[in-house]
Amino acid sequence: MSDAIVLRNLVKTFGEKTAVRDMNLTVPKGSLYGFIGPNGAGKTTTIRMIMSILFPDKGDISVLGRKSALEAKDRIGYLPEERGVYKKMKVKDFLLYMAQLKGTDPSGLRKRIRLWLDKVELPDVDNKRCEELSKGMQQKVQFIASVIHKPDLLILDEPFSGLDPVNMRLLRDLIYEQHKKGTTIIFSTHVMVQAEELCDHLVMIHNGDKVLDDTLEGIRARFDPRSVVFEPLDASADVKRLGELPEIASVRRDRGHWELGLTDGATIEQAIQQVTTAMVPLRIEVNRPSLEDVFVQIAGTAEGQEELRAQVRDESAVTVG
Amino acid sequence: MDKILWVAKREFLSTVATKGFLLGILLTPVIMLVCGLGVKYMIDNQEAPRVEGEFAVIDPTGQVFEGVAEYLRPETIAARRDDKLQLVKSGPGGAALQFAEAVSGEDIDEGIEKYTELALGKVPSISTVELSAGVDLEAEKDLLRKGSGPTKRLAIAVIDEDAVTLADGSKEFGKYSFYGREGVDDRVNDELRDALREAIVDARVTAKGWDLDEIKRATRVRSAAVKTVTDEGEEDSNELFSVFLPMAFLLLLFVSTLTSGQYILTTTVEEKSNRVVEVLLSAVSPMQLMTGKIVGQMAVGLSILVLYSSMGIGTLIFFSALGKLKLSLLFYLCIFFVIAYFILGSVMAAIGAAVNEMREAQTLMTPVMLVTMTPWLLWMPISQDPNGTLATILSFIPPINTFAMLLRLTSTAPPPMWQVWLSIAIGFVGVYAALWFAAKVFRIGLLMYGKPPTFGTLIRWVRMA
Structure with missing residues (x-):
């Protein structure tokens, strides 16, 4: 079997609220999947069901070829969204304990813990109590706890939340490293930009429904807005005039630039040539849909758009990259 | 199974290997010991108060008062306590006393006297006064109230005329009435009533013409040994x-x-x-x-x-x-x-x-x-x-x-x-x-x-x- 995770018709309700509705999903081995969607969409509930921490009301789950994650726990690494450490425990004891619980071969384990701590740039903390560490440092320790047993499947629930840009980059590199080794990785985030930069395949969840399940390229092709972003060199130029060109169907002002919609049948090349001839550009580029746009397009109604955008944008966080 | 044991091990160590736990576990017996010694020290240094006062008896039969007075003489009380002590020591509780002696390392007699004194109060100094039958009882009772009279009256006993000899045609002996003082230790009142009871019984026996000593001997039963016989043998009942x-x-x-x-x-x-x-x-x-x-x-x-x-x-x-x-x-x-x-x-x-x-x-x-x-x-x-x-x-x-x-x-x-x-x-x-x-x-x-x-x-x- 070549699929790491297979979910079939998964349903989970909490009282009145349906958290996950009829979810079907296949995650092939070795892939890097992103679960995206705003907070409360059902990402964590889906992940918890994959981990057998919650049990679905209906549907089947297969994890690493087993009927339930319980049978494959030792081959899975999991960094939950609700994560913590034993405050009074020493860092190395905590990691040792977690590794033991995962049934890791004890030989060389201490050395491996030390190597990992060096790798996440926490070389001198092994004898410190966890409570002496900052939140970001604790998060790195928790990441080690999720990979120390060399899992085949790594599930990271909002791994970047609360990290500064430097550590985000560090963590991103570590996730890539695991991916290169062949580990199947699922990671969830409500910040679309992070998913855009990390994953090769995206699953979008909204109000308990899977609304998108495709590669980044596929999504971009599917949701190609067929438009060009344009800024004239002469700021006072009458851009609206461009609407008269046969290739341009619409002209719209959008956040400091203009968006020129293409007519059916017109190609990007033709449009760009015609526009640059008609007006000298400061900037002209093909409009690539952001995940945020895609999400808003799928989920949104016209009036709630800004609210939806706010939910999936992490204003405080700097882009990973 | 391994995982359960790992969890159990962490749980055990993180609980036991803390200063709080070790201190708590080891200090508890120490605190108990200190408390025990403290209580003992306080008992050792505590003086039992001596009760002093007067006990008035109205005895129309003329046969009871003597007995009461004799019973309440301090020397008689002391002798009676000593007797009881010997009985305890030779009786079934003796083992417990020897145990106590071993624990405290003190001379048992001295210790017991101390504790009996605490238990029963110091030997009281009670003077017994006989009042004539015609006395004004209400006026005498006034003396029981606080702050009255130079000597402290502890109680008044009024004995019925037929308390010693049966009245004609009656099958029941007469009774006595006891008027006590507020705030007097129960142990003293018990002593006084015991005296009345003993003196009345003695008087009745003597009135019948029976040999008092013989009857006393006949009614006293002592046990030589109290043991529990078990499958393994005999055990002291402790x-x-x-x-x-x-x-x-x-x-x-x-x-x-x-x-x-x-x-x-x-x-x-x-x-x-x-x-x-x-x-x-x-x-x-x-x-x-x-x-x-x-x-x-x-x-x-x-x-x-x-x-x-x-x-x-x-x-x-x-x-x-x-x-x-x-x-x-x-x-x-x-x-x-x-x-x-x-x-x-x-x-x-x-x-x-x-x-x-x-x-x-x-x-x-x-x-x-x-x-x-x-x-x-x-x-x-x-x-x-x-x-x-x-x-x-x-x-x-x-x-x-x-x-x-x-x-x-x-x-x-x-x-x-x-x-x-x-x-x-x-x-x-x-x-x-x-x-x-x-x-x-x-x-x-x-x-x-x-x-x-x-x-x-x-x-x-x-x-x-």
């Missing part, structure tokens, strides 16, 4: 031991169960509020986690049990009194500990998983604490009648059955074997039920944050799971 033993066992069971149960609650709440619980659940199932925690804390409870019991056994060996302790009782103690602990521990684990912080646990803890307190309330009725209906019924209701059965087993009238084993069987059924309940609440509660749950919520979770 009242001190039979009171002390059930209490010690009850205390051991109580302390060990409650301490470890409390730890389960704290560590579970801590794991939940630290949010470490989901990290753990990525490696172990909720059932493994709960079992591991329960096993780990059971080891803590057993350590306490073993530590304190070996202290107790050490004391018994030191006084060569180990033979009095049936080893089978220790076996039952362990079995009942396991039952009581598993029931309490799993309920505590469930509560710990259900709440967000310790403060919220208090409301859910109240009914649990009430149940654990019941054995102390029922201790007296059970030990007084170890095979009565109440004791028998309680022996079959978990988790109280553990405490009730242990009390009955350590009593002087142990219950029949089938009851013990039935109680153990029912106990294990209780353990199963508690684990079943706890497992469901534990699994659901661990990831529930927010509104503190009530018992109703817990039951709904059980039905949900």
Whole structure:
């Protein structure tokens, strides 16, 4: 079997609220999947069901070829969204304990813990109590706890939340490293930009429904807005005039630039040539849909758009990259 | 299985290897010892107050007063106490006294005098006055009121005319009336009434023309030995031991169960509020986690049990009194500990998983604490009648059955074997039920944050799971 995770018709309700509705999903081995969607969409509930921490009301789950994650726990690494450490425990004891619980071969384990701590740039903390560490440092320790047993499947629930840009980059590199080794990785985030930069395949969840399940390229092709972003060199130029060109169907002002919609049948090349001839550009580029746009397009109604955008944008966080 | 043991090991070490635990466990006996010595010191330095005063008797029969006066002479009182002392020393309580002598390392006679004095009060100095039959009783009673007269009157006794000899045609002797003073020690009043009783009986016997000494000899029965014949031989009946033993066992069971149960609650709440619980659940199932925690804390409870019991056994060996302790009782103690602990521990684990912080646990803890307190309330009725209906019924209701059965087993009238084993069987059924309940609440509660749950919520979770 070549699929790491297979979910079939998964349903989970909490009282009145349906958290996950009829979810079907296949995650092939070795892939890097992103679960995206705003907070409360059902990402964590889906992940918890994959981990057998919650049990679905209906549907089947297969994890690493087993009927339930319980049978494959030792081959899975999991960094939950609700994560913590034993405050009074020493860092190395905590990691040792977690590794033991995962049934890791004890030989060389201490050395491996030390190597990992060096790798996440926490070389001198092994004898410190966890409570002496900052939140970001604790998060790195928790990441080690999720990979120390060399899992085949790594599930990271909002791994970047609360990290500064430097550590985000560090963590991103570590996730890539695991991916290169062949580990199947699922990671969830409500910040679309992070998913855009990390994953090769995206699953979008909204109000308990899977609304998108495709590669980044596929999504971009599917949701190609067929438009060009344009800024004239002469700021006072009458851009609206461009609407008269046969290739341009619409002209719209959008956040400091203009968006020129293409007519059916017109190609990007033709449009760009015609526009640059008609007006000298400061900037002209093909409009690539952001995940945020895609999400808003799928989920949104016209009036709630800004609210939806706010939910999936992490204003405080700097882009990973 | 390995995972359960890893969880148990961490649970045990993180509880035991803390300064707080070690201090608590080792300091408790030290504090108890210090308290004991403190009380002894205070008793040693306490002077029993001497009662002084006058006892007025109106004796129309003319045959009672002499006896009362003689009975209350300080020398007679002292001699009577001495007699009693000798009796105690040679009687069945003697072993206990020798035990006490060995423990305190003091001369037993001196010690006993001290303690008898404390128990009975110093030998009172009472002067006895006879009032004539025609005296104004109301005026005399005024002397009993506070702040009246130069000498302190303790009481007045009015003896009926026919108290010594039967009135014509009557089958009942006359009585006496006793008017006491407010605030006089009961022990003094008892002494006075004993004097009246003794003097009246003596007077009646003498009036009949019987030989008083002979009758006194005839009514005095002494026991040379009080022993319990058992399968193994003869044993001294030791009242001190039979009171002390059930209490010690009850205390051991109580302390060990409650301490470890409390730890389960704290560590579970801590794991939940630290949010470490989901990290753990990525490696172990909720059932493994709960079992591991329960096993780990059971080891803590057993350590306490073993530590304190070996202290107790050490004391018994030191006084060569180990033979009095049936080893089978220790076996039952362990079995009942396991039952009581598993029931309490799993309920505590469930509560710990259900709440967000310790403060919220208090409301859910109240009914649990009430149940654990019941054995102390029922201790007296059970030990007084170890095979009565109440004791028998309680022996079959978990988790109280553990405490009730242990009390009955350590009593002087142990219950029949089938009851013990039935109680153990029912106990294990209780353990199963508690684990079943706890497992469901534990699994659901661990990831529930927010509104503190009530018992109703817990039951709904059980039905949900």
